[in-house]
Amino acid sequence: MLQTPIEPIAEADPISMATLIESIQADAELSDARRRNVASSIRRLCGALDIALAEAPAAFWFLRERLAQVHPAQAGIKPHRWQTIQSDVAFALKRIGLAPDQPKPRVDLSEEWANSLQHLDQIRRRHWGLSRLARYCDGRGIAPAAVDDAVMADFLSYLRTQTLKTKPERALRDVCVLWNRLASDAEDIALQEVTLPDNRRTYLPDWEAVPPSLRREIEDWLASMSKEADLLSETGPLRPLHPASVASYRYALRQAIAGLMHSGRPLETITSLGMLVEPRAVEGALEFHRIRMGVKQSQMLAQKTRRGLRGRVEAGFSGGGNSYGYRVVRRFLADGTAVNGEREIEPLEAEIVRRIFDEYAAGHPPRTIVAGLKAEGIPGPRGGAWNASTVNGSRQRRNGILNNELYLGRLIWNRQHFVKDPETGKRISRLNPEAEWITTEVPELRIIDDETWARVQELKSRYAGWAGNTRQTRKRLLSGLAVCACCGGSMTIARRDRYYCATRREKGTCDASHGIAAANLEARVLGGLQRLLVGNEALLDAFAEAFRQELARLRGSRQSDATKLRRDLAETERGIARCLDYILSSDTPPASVRSKLQDLEADKTRLEAELAGLEADLPSPAIEIHPNLPELYRRRVAKLAELLENQETRPEAMEAIRGLIDRIEVGPPETTRGPCRVTLVGALASVLAFVSEDATMRNRRALVGHGGYAFGTTLLVAGA
Structure with a gap:
């Protein structure tokens, strides 16, 4: 295996990139x-690497280290231009004598090397993969x-010290692979295969x-596992392990x-097998291998936190x-x-806890206990009002x-988890x-x-089976939609299938008794929906026309805003281009305009986000009112009316319109x-209010706003 340490070229006093430019201009x-x-290429490269011309040394090893950290896309340079820039800079470094082993360009190869590369063409291999090696060896007489x-x-040392290749080891491996293929396929030229x-x-x-x-210890243990053991022995397997299994172990x-080494334990301190099975050692090794296998750091942190x-x-x-x-001890x-x-x-809160337990044991329900605490002005656990569910809770x-x-005095943890x-x-x-x-027992708490x-738990188990304490499981048509018009709290079923304000029942902070x-x-x-939906088909034309006008107004307004944003974005991009040209064409350090460039980039990001949001909200030109919409509306409403008339299909009709109703406000009687x-609030209320108004009222309201129609969002439903 070829291994050569990386040694930067020794230079007593390396020149700077600015001096390199002066040398080239004087050539x-x-x-x-x-x-x-x-x-220009030298300036462009230094600008892309964010290094000052006067401070950066003109050396292959220095530039190669920084080139490995930069992608041409980061500098806004196309790949082919990036290769040209590197080639020009390498030419300049070679021109001043920093690459003494560099072969002379545009010089014909010797006959031996030309014949060898010609064999690559004959066996359909690319000869240019070996051209650098051929010129390097031919120039040195090899x-x-x-x-x-x-x-x-x-050759690897030459690639590391006298070229700008960011991955010289990979380049050498590619050359060796191609050389060995040439040596095996072209036996007549007698080449040696390399490692x-x-x-x-x-x-x-x-x-x-x-x-x-x-x-x-490891070898002794593996040896004991790989040989036949006595049936009465406490050590060793009943059957010897296969050699492949021994290698796996x-x-x-x-x-x-x-894993133990990478978790912080020096290798020389791991002297026995027992150290590998210590709990902390196992956890550290497993954590290292989880990272190697791609387990998310957040998941590992969660597991470690739970442990x-x-x-x-x-x-x-x-x-x-x-x-x-209780209070936290600091x-x-x-x-x-x-x-x-x-x-x-x-102490003060503990007295409230004892009072709650004593009153409940004496037969007072949670709502009565909460009302007493509220009357005395005692704040709840979070500083607000008390709630009956805070006292009662869930037994499960x-x-x-x-x-x-x-x-x-009993601490319980891990009762539940969240999904x-x-x-x-x-x-x-x-x-x-x-x-x-x-x-865990904590008697001091x-x-x-x-x-x-015991008395409290006995009472809770006795009341748990009462009808008033069982959960309402029946799904009603208007479940989750009814709210109290006085406080905005939810209205829930209580006392013989009637809706009442839950805030009044649980907290006592609402005065609505209806x-x-x-x-x-x-x-x-x-x-009410059935009466309003059926019989108003003729008014849909007016609604469609108002809808068209509103779409046209919104489209015109937002297109004007989008045009202004595009104009500002184009001006910002021109400013960025001017800054880049100044950096690349001037000898001034780029730090002088860096703050301005950062501001322009921030403005560009903001303008692009605003433009994307505006274009996403812009009404599509494809949104138009179909000419047969009244007839379609009549058919749909007729079907919806049929569903509403039938008791069995009413839930189906309600599901069709639930998404258009935000809430149903129930206020006290007059x-x-x-x-x-009873007031409907939501998008459906806007349409129904429109079709239920007479023409005079619609004409008065048509002038509200910026020339558009001001649709309402509420609709009062008359009594049955």
Whole structure:
């Protein structure tokens, strides 16, 4: 295997790139065009590499290191132009004598080398792959038959120190592959095959570099596994391992050693097999191999965090969050490190917890307890109002004050985990099996005695089967749409299938006492929709015309804005081009205009984002009102009316229009015994309000805004 260390060319006092330009411009043997082109290429290269002409040394090794870190696309240069620039710079460096082994260009090869390359053409191989090697060897008087591993090693050193090739090792391997094919196919010219360089970088330690004691233990263990063992022996397999299995075991052990090394353990300190199976060593090795296999860093961090949290919970510390009745302990150790996860009882909040347990044990429901706390002005766990669910919680998930076993001196962790809903993107909690829960006794955090706890849990289990405490599972037509017009909170089913304000029931912060029967609300909404949808087909022409006018206005306004943005973007791009031309054509360091260029790039990014957003929102010219829309509307409404009339198909009709309704606001009645006010809010309300108005009102409203039609978003539904 060919291995030659990289050694930069030794120069007592290397010249700068600025001096290189001066030398080229003073070279009388070059034409004026050639001098200009080479000087321009040097400036262009230094600008792309972001290096100052007066500070950058004119050396192959310096430029090659930086060229390996830059892609032509980053500098805004096309690949063929990038190759031309590198060729011109290499020519300039060779011109001043920095490449003494460089073969002379445009000189005919000797007959031996010309015949060898001609054989490549005969066997349909590309001869230009060996042209650099041929000129290098011919210039030094090396015949094709004399090319061996030593010549290839010298050629690699030449590629590293006197060319701008960013990957000389790969270039050498390609040359060796082609040379060996020539040597095997053209036997009449008697060429030597050379050793292919192995450029692979293995992460495994060299077997000879492993400490002798560890190597001895591994070999002894593998030897014991590969021979027949006594049936009564406690060591060794019943059947000897196959040699291939022994090799696999040895490779796996080398992987374990490599993982331990890359996790921070020096190789010379790994002296026995026992060190490879220590828990911390195994974790470090597994983490290294996860990274090699492409496991996301975030996943590894999550796993490591959970392992750390579990250890802290088992030690009696908090695993995250803080329960009502406790406060976080802030203290530092003698070495200055902070102590995390410690909790202690908050006396005032602990008294509130005992009061809640005592009142519930005495028969007071959670809503009554919450009302008393609110009346006394006692803030809730998060500083706001108390909620009945905060007290009651869930017996299955063990949350809520009455179910929190920490008040009993028992810390429970890992009760649930979260998954993401692929449709909504929201996190959803899932209960873990009880066998996976981590429980630790913390008697110093006990607030409630065993007798009170048992009494409360007995009452909760007794009430859990009551009809009022079972969850409403029936899906209603208007589920999730009804809201209270007074506070904006949701309205839920309670007391014989009637909708009531949930905020009033749970928190007591809303004064709305009105309710509406679910059947009444459904009849009013669906009946009102049926009356408005059917019989108004003739008014759809006016709606279509207003829709066309609004589209035309929006399109004209946004096209004007888009034209201005395109004009500003073009001016910004011209400014960027001027800055680049100044950098490439001037000897001034690019730092002087870098801030201006960065500002222009930021403006370009902002303008492109604004233009893309505006074009995305621009109404498409393809959006037009179909001439037969009234007839189509009549057919669709007739079908929808049929669905609404049939009790069995009403849910299907409601699903068709749910997406057009944002919410249904239910307000208090205007008179003592009158019906509640029901208002539709959403896009469907806009269309229905339009078709339900008379022509005079539409004409008055048509002038609202910028010449367009001001559609409403609410529609009052009359009582059934």
